[in-house]
Amino acid sequence: MxxxxxxxxxxxxxxxxxxxxxxxxxxxxxxxxxxxxxxxxxxxxxxxxxxxxxxxxxxxxxxxxxxxxxxxxxxxxxxxxxxxxxPRVVEAVTRQAAAFTHTCFMISPYEGYVAVAEALNRLTPGDHAKKSALFNSGAEAVENAVKIARKFTGRQAVVAFDHAYHGRTNLTMALTAKSMPYKSGFGPFAGEVYRAPVSYPFHDGLSGAEAATRAISVIDKQVGASNLAAVIIEPILGEGGFIVPADGFLLAISEWCTANGVVFIADEVQTGFARTGAMFASELFGIVPDLITTAKGIAGGLPLAAVTGRADIMDAPHVGGLGGTYGGNPIACAAALASIEAFEHDxxxxxxxxxxxxxxxxxxxxxxxxxxxxxxxxxxxxxxxxxxxxxxxxxxxxxxxxxxxxxxxxxxxxxxxxxxxxxxxxxxxxxxxxxxxxxxxxxxxxxxxxxx
CATH class of the missing domain: 3.90.1150.10 (Aspartate Aminotransferase, domain 1)
Incomplete structure (x- = not known):
């Protein structure tokens, strides 16, 4: 004791x-x-x-x-x-709840949403111009990241990896690799989703370069870069077993995406917000995602999620194409700002x-x-x-x-x-x-x- x-x-x-x-x-x-x-x-x-x-x-x-x-x-x-x-979160939530609990940001915007977007644009990897959109859950963020990538590229195909977990909604079940308990009996799933082998050093024994060459070969042969809107991967695979890819794997995949006009999405729902000893795990591997999805640790236990990325990609959807009734709820935003303050200053x-x-x-x-x-x-x-x-x-x-x-x-x-x-x-x-x-x-x- x-x-x-x-x-x-x-x-x-x-x-x-x-x-x-x-x-x-x-x-x-x-x-x-x-x-x-x-x-x-x-x-x-x-x-x-x-x-x-x-x-x-x-x-x-x-x-x-x-x-x-x-x-x-x-x-x-x-x-x-x-x-x-x-304490920071409790105080911020209490203050915001006393002011107002909801207006719907798409109806009457408020500062909290904008402030969270500004913080995410500042904190996520890369010094390029960024924008953010807020949602309710990690799965919702992933779905919207795919929507944004498809709209930006004009392509449809998406590649996820073996051992991936991206959520429980229809599209994110398609992206998720494990059948039980996440997918079994719930199909048919969203189309134009393909799977490539990931780097799993304990079981495959490959270097990062070797594993990346293997994955890129599969993507080229089974999908084709010209058809591919996005590649999505967790920098450290979560539900799949906390798999840490071999050095160089993620960087090689990211560079291939850039060379082929493919949007590279880092799913940092579980790895984000200090969890891995960096604010975002992407930093540990030297990668700068085009889009990054966050949730979980973002708001100290309140439901909030986000997609943050290159401003030109984030601005691809037409006006009204992104949103949701509760996305960026003011109380959750207050909690997120307080949590970010704690991550940065505590x-x-x-x-x-x-x-x-x-x-x-x-x-x-x-x-x-x-x-x-x-x-x-x-x-x-x-x-x-x-x-x-x-x-x-x-x-x-x-x-x-x-x-x-x-x-x-x-x-x-x-x-x-x-x-x-x-x-x-x-x-x-x-x-x-x-x-x-x-x-x-x-x-x-x-x-x-x-x-x-």
Missing amino acids: TDTMTSDPVLGGPGLPQERRMVTAIPGPKSRELLARKAEAVASGVAHTVPIAAVAAGGGVIVDADGNSLIDLGSGIAVTGVGNSN GLVERASQIGAKLVDRLQQIQAADSRLGEVRGRGAMVAAEFVRPGTREPDAALAVAVAKASIAQGVVLLTCGTYGNVVRFLPPLSISDDLLDEGLDVVAAALKEIS
């Missing part, structure tokens, strides 16, 4: 006691009650990973209705990078690197003693442990799931991912303390050791 503070835990935020506290088994009776109600009222297709009824969160913990305090190594899937109920980019160093060091220590941990990879506070059968590179999904479940039972929120389901991912809020991070990793290590 670590770094305890005194405050009313119902209020949440960073004032919560920063400790792992087990009052009941998980789930406790009050959580079981809510989960029973969920089963009756909520569509069964809406799953949950951690069987609790959350009542408060902040710093590096989530508190449930039974009084259990769990160490958060998931951040709501990379959303609460600034921490749950960050040392969170640097903190992501510090967290990443601790994660990698500890996981590599575990790996040295356990051959079931095949690879440790990632950047910043976006780190993965890929589990395999000992002595092989054969994925072991059952082990990854067992480690996550055992950790959750002991009060640590831990998520899995990967096309093969064999990756445990670490996405702590950047507000987590070193003590909590160390304790969480102790629990994960103990869980792995106990599973034979």
Whole structure:
């Protein structure tokens, strides 16, 4: 138990006691009650990973209705990078809600939307003229990026990559590689979407240049540059397993796109906003996307997303061709401006690197003693442990799931991912303390050791 503070835990935020506290088994009776109600009222297709009824969160913990305090190594899937109920965000949201909650920016514009666009234009990679458009979710941002690219180029085809995840809407399901649970039974999907092989060093053994040559060959033969509107890729592939492409792969694909008049879209929904130890992961690979999609960490937990890119591309759609009733909601924009302030002035980019160093060091220590941990990879506070059968590179999904479940039972929120389901991912809020991070990793290590 670590770094305890005194405050009313119902209020949440960073004032919560920063400790792992087990009052009941998980789930406790009050959580079981809510989960029973969920089963009756909520569509069964809406799953949950951690069987609790959350009542408060902040710093590096989530508190449930039974009084259990769990160490958060998931951040709501990379959303609460600034921490749950960050004081800057709470104050900004409260102030904006008291002023007005909605006008629809397409009806009556307001400063918050414009200020977020200005901030994104300033922060995203590249010093060229940029413009932005705001939406509600990562999938919506991806759909609009594709729309914009098609309008700008006058072409239709789009290339995504193996192991990609871009969303759950019809077009983004087509872009997403993994069938279950994202695509199975939901087709037919949007047309003119093609797939190329990505760089996955742990499994393909290729250099970045070799992997890029392979991918470009597939694109040339199966699509043809003259038909291609856009190539879209996550700089670090998220749901596919936190795959870090080999050095040079992304740059080679980007340069090929530029040479062939193809729009290069970086999907930074999960990697954006300090998560990888840079404001955007594209910076780590030396690439400047034509368009970049963002969401998740942008607004401290409120729904907001964006497409930002070269002004000439962003201006290609006709007036009225972009928008949406709730896109750039004023409360979400207030939260985004406060979150951006926190990222820029509270040392969170640097903190992501510090967290990443601790994660990698500890996981590599575990790996040295356990051959079931095949690879440790990632950047910043976006780190993965890929589990395999000992002595092989054969994925072991059952082990990854067992480690996550055992950790959750002991009060640590831990998520899995990967096309093969064999990756445990670490996405702590950047507000987590070193003590909590160390304790969480102790629990994960103990869980792995106990599973034979």
